[in-house]
């Protein structure tokens with residue numbers, strides 16, 4: 055059969071690399087074919103999700119940040135200082151997390167989706183016009199975020215003045231000074247030239263840009279056991295591949311920025327400097343729990359345990 | 367169009383009342399929708415400058431206003447024969463051909479719009495079941511879509527009525543209250 | 557499947573169906589073929605709503621509302637008087653004034669139709685009295701209104717920016733160059749026309765008159781300062797600029813010029829609401845149509861068939877210009893932008909073309925399209941406000957279309973016409 059697979063990025067971006075690897079695995083080990091739809095071809099994220107739920111698409115890659123309208127618990131991935139940033143810990147966390155493999159699996163099931171894997175696309179890095187090392191330094195800085203209450207909450211807690219702005223207006227916003235900064239993984243900052251629009255890039259260690267790959271549950275349940283195994287094997291192979299590549303991509307993005315923009319200031323907050331931000335992140339946790347309820351709180355606790363386990 | 371319609375009684379009176387009520391509601395939604403967009407957007411600018419705080423729900427509100435204005439206007443424009451069309455070719459045809467063409471056009475348009483109205487109800491029911499909410503406003507998305515099937519249905523009914531009118535009368539009608547001959551005279555508003 | 561979708565669309569279009577219907581019917585056929593059932597039609601609804609929903613599109617009704625308020629008030633008249641005071645005495649001065657007034661009103665308004673009304677209504681009688689032929693006058697007004705689409709603010713640029721995810725502030729600045737080039741060409745043509753047809757010239761205004769005209773125009777001249785300045789200095793986004801311009805127009809016409817009562821706002825908003833609805837239902841239907849095309853991967857097939865990969869940048873730009881020009885002859889430019897921009901997006905990215913240059917070229921075709929037969933919203937507007945038959949309105953059009961097409965070609969070979977100002981403004 056021909057299976058349709060939609061995602062939120064281009065073919066050469068992390069989601070595209072995962073999808074391509076997945077497609078190769080499926081096509082090498084079966085007669086099925088996979089057709090990949092890159093970003094923008096099937097509508098906004100929420101629309102593509104509905105198409106996946108209705109079975110128009112068999113597979114979909116979507117970031118929890120965009121799934122919040124449907125699955126508030128998924129916004130746990132937006133809460134600062136919950137996810138690891140060290141590459142070794144990251145691998146262990148995403149492969150073994152109980153929160154991901156059991157709790158989220160069940161929650162996505164309720165929405166008619168079979169969660170295949172979650173993976174990180176890179177550490178969130180903040181680019182700004184001026185350097186900052188403390189929440190006080192961020193005072194008055196207008197930071198663009200995606201239109202998500204939790205992200206606004208995060209930057210308010212960090213001491214900045216967040217502005218929700220569609221991605222399409224970001225470049226114009228930075229060029230005209232309507233915003234003073236933004237957050238994204240290094241690979242995106244490099245790809246969209248955001249380093250040339252700002253002066254400083256700061257590793258705050260507050261999170262990973264995480265994404266989730268799912269299959270339509272009805273479609274998945276209707277597969278033969280052999281095909282189910284095929285899909286599972288392909289998604290594990292693609293996960294292993296992307297966990298290697300994501301680390302490289304992060305490094306590549308950073309290396310390219312350093313090469314093309316040698317004067318660019320790159321700061322990495324020390325553990326001590328991160329403390330006040332971690333302290334303030336508690337307000338975001340509270341906001342998350344308020345939105346996602348008890349089950350959200352349970353997931354957050356489990357993620358913290360998973361993080362500790364992965365660090366062992 | 368100019369003469370007073372005689373007061374109808376019974377069922378057709380009720381239908382007539384519903385129709386007039388809908389038209390009035392469409393006008394209110396369109397005008398206030400546009401004004402509210404302006405107020406909402408300006409309020410966001412002010413809030414950002416004065417309170418250093420952007421109203422996160424401003425974007426979502428604007429999306430809702432534009433949906434309401436569009437689907438209220440869909441019915442309203444059908445009622446008054448104001449939908450954009452390319453009539454350069456049909457205008458050049460003889461009267462009889464234009465008449466047949468107009469019957470086909472209004473009939474097919476009515477059918478398509480009514481099909482869409484039906485599926486928009488299906489879509490809303492599905493959306494209701496899934497419970498998708500506006501992240502900032504916090505209320506269910508389906509509520510903001512409720513006028514969509516109404517707008518499509520009203521427009522479909524208007525084209526149906528025009529279709530019937532074109533079958534009954536000898537003249538050509540673009541909508542129930544607009545004869546083709548009058549349309550050529552009428553000034554387009556901007 | 558693509559052939560069937562497109563042929564149904566074109567046939568229904570030519571039959572004179574309301575323009576949403578050919579798009580809806582085409583998408584409908586696509587959905588049934590693609591999924592083998594009518595049930596998935598609900599996703600057409602999803603896509604229609606998705607097309608209408610982006611909040612950046614709010615700029616469109618806002619600029620229309622501001623233009624509506626000004627068209628009924630004094631702003632346009634004051635701008636026209638100022639232009640006239642300076643150029644009416646040269647050869648072809650009235651015609652040059654008309655073209656310039658269109659450009660200047662374009663800096664105030666984002667809509668070409670509003671420009672036809674605001675500039676055409678007062679100036680056509682004056683030009684008739686001044687000895688110009690009506691066919692020339694109407695073609696001049698209809699085509700000069702195109703300039704309003706290129707000079708910021710521009711509804712076309714906003715829609716392109718939203719669909720292509722390109723920077724709207726940069727698009728705005730990039731439109732100024734081509735807009736002024738068109739104005740220059742139309743002015744030269746007007747002078748030649750006046751010379752050949754021996755149109756009498758008007759008496760020159762005194763410097764006193766000129767000073768007074770400038771003083772009167774200062775308030776309306778605040779629009780471009782507010783809109784462009786506000787966007788350029790990051791005070792507000794293009795969408796917000798549009799809402800601010802509504803407030804400014806309202807303050808000007810109600811409190812300063814006192815041409816409007818605040819109660820009139822409701823009626824004006826109603827009329828804006830209807831124009832918006834009529835356009836946005838097309839935006840929605842276009843989005844549904846474009847979705848079916850993407851789902852069936854038709855763009856890739858079409859572009860593969862024309863061999864776009866071997867064309868190089870100039871070839872791609874010509875293909876884009878031709879596709880949009882033809883599309884905009886028959887269909888509303890907004891629909892054409894919605895359907896064709898996603899089709900060309902992968903090619904634009906692959907060839908490394910500047911999306912701002914591509915956007916300017918596309919918006920130029922959209923502007924030309926609104927004044928070219930058979931379908932042109934500016935022509936319809938002119939038919940309505942001048943109360944002249946369709947054929948009379950378009951009779952004088954050919955030389956203007958030729959000039960506009962030559963600007964397109966110049967833009968392809970000399971992208972700096974558009975990018976020069978952008979590069980200065982954004983330190984590229």
Ligand code: NA
Pocket residue numbers: 661662663664665666667703704705706707708709710
């Ligand atoms: Na303009």
Ligand code: NA
Pocket residue numbers: 884885886887924925926927928929930931932
């Ligand atoms: Na045209």
